[in-house]
Amino acid sequence: MSESSAVRVDPSNERMLKAWNGDEGTLWAKRAQRFDDGVAAYRDTFFSAAGIRPGDRVLDVGCGAGQTTRDAARLATEGSALGVDLSGEMLGLARRLAEEERVPNVSFEQVDAQVHGFPDAGFDVVISRHGSMFFGTPLAAFANLARATRPGGRLVLLTWQPLRLNEWVTTFRTIFAAGREVPSVNLALSDPGETEALLSSAGYGDVRCTAVTKPMYFGQDVDDAAEFIVEQHGGRLSGLDEAARAKAVGRLRADLAEHQTDRGVFYGSAAWLVEARRP
Template sequence: MSESIAVRVDPSNERMLEAWDGALWAKRAQRIDDGVAAYRETFFAAAGIQPSDKVLDVGCGAGQTTRDAARLATAGSALGVDLSSEMLGLARRLAEQERVPNVAFEQMDAQVHPFPEAGFDVVISRHGSMFFGTPLAAFTSLARATRPGGRLVLLTWQPLRLNEWITTFRTIFAAGREVPSSNLALSDPLETEELLTSAGYADVRSTAVNKPMYFGRDVDDAAEFIVEQHGGRLSDLDDPTRAKAVEALRADLAEHQTSRGVFYDSAAWLIEARRP
């Protein structure tokens, strides 16, 4: 059952609320976590969470990173925030099942939510900070919520051309049409440094991290997941063209099958900053 509540959302983020607040993402939450699991150790090493820290996890989804943070902050706490009521409902259930008592989850738009000033020692976000409608306003809010000396640690994607999985799936699902060429937010280190510095952070640095990304046990499993996630791009095509695109996807997945499952190369930025 959804645990949706009335949530204040900036107009620039209304499309994100509509996109993320659905059952599909919660249904596939474990696969999404498994997909980027190779980044976990690097991400949390950079976060450097201490036992007494108060942690804010932005765009927490089903809360895997929030629960992991809470386990490190044994005498502190972790708050996960997201727009998706479905994902947050799952996050709460998993925290209860896993017996993680010092964690909480709230549905909110971090861009406009009045966080307590200097209320958090560490702010983290694993691929959840790239979707703000007005990034400067959002990170200004997060900087205000970070205590002096506190840390910001983000994981974002590098440019599209460096992410094999994105470019491959976009090309296949374009099915001969023009491939979308939109840029990914926070994929340019210089722009990210300027943004975060303007928002109130300092000592901004971006480190390239490249890890294999998992998509399924085998071709059938991976194809089902990917078509479910991205197949909407085929909805306006006729049946033969759509079938041909899925066939091309399966052929490409077969080329990426390993003994451990289907993997594609991915490239991320580990972004670190400090609140002066």
């Protein structure tokens, strides 16, 4: 039995399992440090809202390679942090890094948080840095997480604001469309009113969405950033001839040069800091 087939997932999350336990997860594991560096500007805001105390039990949903889980564990010095994700490869990296960094009170499990049998009221804080936007059935998922949050416990999420407010997404999507129509995409949890209604229906209260904007890092220079972005998004150029692909990459490099600073290549990004409490 493969590792993928051993993971119990809701049918609505089968596609996510295939992606994150497959090529998508492989890329994110390979580039884990760069992905973490990309959103590093949000770290202090995120953990300040989480308010993790020394004795807390923390659940990190969609933890990827576990940077936020390890950070949470370091704050919960007398407690613990559990990171869950669908990607076996990223979780393997997360475990290795936790061991190398000597973070003893952290653990990782490959599960679907939408259906996993977490202990009732088992966590004081549930966090997710851009990992809670992929559930096939969000209401069921957040109801499961609410059940696992103790009364008075906290939920803190980072989710993206609409694409039009995220310069990095709109720029790269337009460039890699290479003159073709740019497909419309509605990001889950990008509408604060819908998010507040969803979390309230799932069993959370005192839901609040705060707009946060931060610069997002893509590389130390044009060459470094271009290599990373093409590796991540270059598949969108499939079907184009060599000249069209080269033209698109040339446009990318020119745009990256316009965003070069003395600290690296940065684009604007906009997220929601979502906070809620279990009654």
